[in-house]
Amino acid sequence: xxLPKISNENLPKELREILGDADAEFDAIxxxxxxxxxxxxxxxxxxxxxxxxxxxxxSRKKAHEYLKKLREQERKRNV
Numbered sequence: 524x525x526l527p528k529i530s531n532e533n534l535p536k537e538l539r540e541i542l543g544d545a546d547a548e549f550d551a552i553x554x555x556x557x558x559x560x561x562x563x564x565x566x567x568x569x570x571x572x573x574x575x576x577x578x579x580x581x582s583r584k585k586a587h588e589y590l591k592k593l594r595e596q597e598r599k600r601n602v
Contacts, residue, residue, distance in 0.1 A: 526550070527549060528548050529546060531544060580593065
């Protein structure tokens with residue numbers, strides 16, 4: 524993992540005095556082995572998300588229909 528450097532000539536005077544002729548370099552705050560590169564295809568993600576949403580809507584409609592039929596059957600039994 525390549526971290527940025529700041530050229531010595533772009534540093535403020537106070538930092539140049541501390542670093543001398545060296546450029547300012549950053550240290551990693553995480554272990555590079557902990558960083559995961561995830562391959563992400565947004566089109567397929569949103570397509571899958573849409574399909575899941577449609578299946579949930581269909582499932583809720585069926586559940587509502589079953590509940591409606593159950594209530595109708597209970598009313599017929601109670602009459």
